Amino acid sequence: MRYMCLLLLSVALFSCKTNNEKGSDKVITKNYSVTSFTAIDVNAPIDVNIKIANVAAPSVTIKGEEGVVKQITCVVNNGVLEISKERIISFNMDKDLVADITMPSITALTIKGVADTKISGKITGASFALNVKGAGDVEIDDLATGNFQSAVSGAGDVLVKSGSVDSADIKVAGAGDVDAYGLQVKKMNASISGTGDMDITVSETLNASINGAGSIHYKGNPSVTSDINGIGSIKKAN
Known part of the structure; x- marks a missing residue:
């Protein structure tokens, strides 16, 4: 029995060493x-x-x-x-x-874990899809596509400094934040499940929903359809 215990301990120590x-x-x-x-x-x-x-x-x-x-x-x-x-x-x-x-161009980016990413230059094309899973942060300099889709799950943050798109679908699940005041969007679907925050600029239509304690602040004068389940808020920014 003692020999077996020592053998198991040796295996465990070896495993710890190789996994670090x-x-x-x-x-x-x-x-x-x-x-x-x-x-x-x-x-x-x-x-x-x-x-x-x-x-x-x-x-x-x-x-x-x-x-x-x-x-x-x-x-x-x-x-x-x-x-x-x-x-x-x-x-x-x-x-x-x-x-x-x-x-020369990018159509999709997926980040898993704690990777931080910066995209410089202008993203163009029909669409761009961003998926952040975990605690990674993403910074985008300039986005100019027909459609923009973004899903943030966890505690990751997304910053879009400038650009314009025809339509956008942005989802936050967890405690992540999206700062996209610099992105001009005509039509947007925005949803938060959790405690995340979203700052956006929309000119035509905004469909916004919150499930939890998150908040959506928007600039522009779009027609707004809102659905809140919890203590979250959807407000026009000053």
Whole structure:
């Protein structure tokens, strides 16, 4: 019995060690050879800088501690760049882990976990879909598409600095916030389930609903249809 207990303890200690990767002090920048993609899916504890530019082909680099960078994979599947960990591990990092991506256009972005993302340049096209799951923050410089869809679940925050779209569908589930005063929207569906906040600018029609204690503040003079279940509020901003 004693031998069995010692064996189990050894296995447990080994498991803990292998599931807590410590990067070396050496910082490297790794370049990834990838095929063309228009969407990005991030499932790793990494900050992401996306630059929309007039380039012939996309480029992807990751900078961080060598031992940590080696545990990150970047592959393209069906037009989606997937950034993920090789296995279920927790990183013990002294230096930031950062991905720099340059691409001609983007149609969708999914963030899972605690990744913070900044998109510079103008996003154009028929539509752009943003999905934030967890505590990641997303900052968008300029959005100019026909349609914008955003779903935030957890405690993530979304900031859209400027732009204009014909229609938007923005959903918040949890404690996340959406600051989109700088985005001019003609027609919008806005919903909050939880304690999140949403700041928006709408010119024509706004369908707004709240389930919980969240709040929606809007600028503009749209016709408003509202539905509140709880102590939340839908108010015109000053």
